[in-house]
Amino acid sequence: MKILMVDVDGVLVDGRPSDGLPFATDLERDLGLPVDVWQREFFKPFWPDVVTGREPIEPRLTAVLREIAPHLEAETLLQYWFENDSRLDQTLLDDLAVVRKTGIALYLATNQEHRRAAYLMDELGLARHFDGIFYSAKFGHRKPAQDFFRLVTAEVGASPEDIVFLDDTLENVEAARLFGWNAVYWTAGMTLETAIAPFTAVEENR
Structure with missing residues (x-):
């Protein structure tokens, strides 16, 4: 694993900061x-x-x-x-920071339009925690389209097998795997250590 891609909504960001309820609840x-x-x-x-x-x-x-x-x-x-719609999973963010210190590049890979993508990076401060953001409005394709994964892979200049990807939508995970990424279906209660363990073990055994 050289690159770790993380989805935004449902993985890193989930609902209202005050209570985690959907942003449009009230x-x-x-x-x-x-x-x-x-x-x-x-x-x-x-x-x-x-x-x-x-x-x-x-x-x-x-x-x-x-x-x-x-x-x-x-x-x-x-x-x-x-x-x-900006409640951050601080535990995940802290765990990602530990992974980043090992030299692994961190990116967001998400379906967003331009305004919210900028908000996430600049106002919410995710630019401090990630090496960049790849989002659908930038590429003209959204997950689970194969073109999304193709364009992101070309942008980072890596081989698909060097990329690990966390997403809470099974369709996106399956599409990423089809392209060659090591995709993990992120579910409630999962930890980063558990999610990436199969891929870090591979690195240790090389």
């Missing part, structure tokens, strides 16, 4: 926007293009809010979303 109470309406009018029709970088989020979200929540500004909603 969206209607706080901002007057029903979650189901936002899902139906924005995420279902437009998210595929936004998350793969074919369309910026701000103009489309502004247009949708004009129809479903004219009282609400896009920037207000984005700030609410990002701030309430």
Whole structure:
């Protein structure tokens, strides 16, 4: 293992900082926007293009809010979303720091649009803990597409077998394995030591 790739949502980041509940739990109470309406009018029709970088989020979200929540500004909603979807798994982050000190490169590999990717690195401070972020809007492909893994592998200049990947979506894990990555299906309660043990043992036996 030379490179460790880590998914964001469901692995490193999970819900609201205060309680871990989904970020939109109190969206209607706080901002007057029903979650189901936002899902139906924005995420279902437009998210595929936004998350793969074919369309910026701000103009489309502004247009949708004009129809479903004219009282609400896009920037207000984005700030609410990002701030309430930012609970870090500090134990995992600490364990990753130990691995990084051994010389293994750490990267985030995630489906994100441009604004939240920047928020994660700059505002949430993950740039201090990782060597970089690879995300769907940057490449025009999202997990589990094989092109996502191909482009990330080319970017780091490594062989697929040198990459270990943690993700909480089984479809993504299977796609990564198909490409040649050593992918681990991350589940609740798992520790980093357990997740990467098979691959560190291989290194020790070489």
